[in-house]
Amino acid sequence: MTSPPTAPTAPPRRGRPGHDQAAVLGTAIDLFIRQGYDATSMADLAAALGLSKSSLYHHVPSKERLLELALDEALGELTAVVEAATAEGAAGTSYERLRRVVEDGVRLLVDHQPAVTLLLRVHGNTDVERAALERRRWVDDRLADLVAAAVAEGALRADLDPGLVSRLLFGMVNSLVEWYDVDGPVDVDQLAAAVVATALDGLAVGAPRSAPG
Amino acid sequence: MTSPPTAPTAPPRRGRPGHDQAAVLGTAIDLFIRQGYDATSMADLAAALGLSKSSLYHHVPSKERLLELALDEALGELTAVVEAATAEGAAGTSYERLRRVVEDGVRLLVDHQPAVTLLLRVHGNTDVERAALERRRWVDDRLADLVAAAVAEGALRADLDPGLVSRLLFGMVNSLVEWYDVDGPVDVDQLAAAVVATALDGLAVGAPRSAPG
DNA sequence: CCTACCGATCGGTAGG
């Protein structure tokens, strides 16, 4: 048997197994969150991985590229959830789709909590951060459109500005990345239900409350 | 008329008027928010003030002291509002006091938005930051107690964990520092009303809704 | 002796 000239699978590794880029990225995100991006040096990251700084640069081209990869992960997931909820042929009323996007959003923030945490802390100091903020703004605008549509439908209270309501609603959702602990007493189903109950049952005009007991 | 030997008023200044510590602090907070604390050098701050770095150090002992002053401002105000709402002899039911602390909290975040923004971005990398987080935790714990008391009173829905509800409620309140614009179309009264309506009217069991029109 | 401020430079550390 002969090997094809260009093998589609990864070539067999020689030497020590070492680290791959995904492992480096995971540790980097962890340090960026705990210490802050600026306060984390590449020497810190190398030490956490048990590498020298030069070896670290064998796996990643720059510190900023690590941030970019993390932000891409968060934005890719957020974009997919929002597109699914706001696509042309999406099923259900605007209110139903808003309710689903809040639930899916909560699960997404929990599943990708480190990457989303970094995204929510970005403030546009570099080109990479500004590009991420632009994509995030697109997501926020689609969510605001969905809130406005639910208001127009008569499903949400009309005495508040939809843009303001959207900011408060997703401000509440986003805040959970700063305190939610997956290993804590509240599981993700309870969390999603609590967010929907707290925010949407309060916003929905005449929506039924859960009966106590 | 003779001047008293020790004048209680500030002595007359000689030389250039220059800057005082309050002006330096205001500019510092502005830069810390826009660029991040770590990414702001004392040279940046000096340039923004039109001073040399050495002259800047005539007014402030260190960069960290500037952060500490800003965090003290935010924590002092937050502590006062929370103490007023949770003091032994505070008037009203727990629910009424919670509603008032949310309204007062919104006004406080707007009045001291720069300082509070810095406080909410602190993550405990230094002793100054850890001390601030400890004081902030005291505030959060008092607010959680108030939510729990309102649940025990029967005024808030009992099917959700009070600690969880408290985090979601004040996560929503805190989020406004990242987007609210005092010069924008929403004034602070509308903002406070919207927060209370969105969060508490949704939490209050059988609370009356504002009638439309 | 004061307040306000300067050009130059300290010992260390950053990302690469």
Next chain:
DNA sequence: CCTACCGATCGGTAGG
């Protein structure tokens, strides 16, 4: 994957 370095810049301080 390492030791040995770089150009630059950090927060802070010297003498005047």
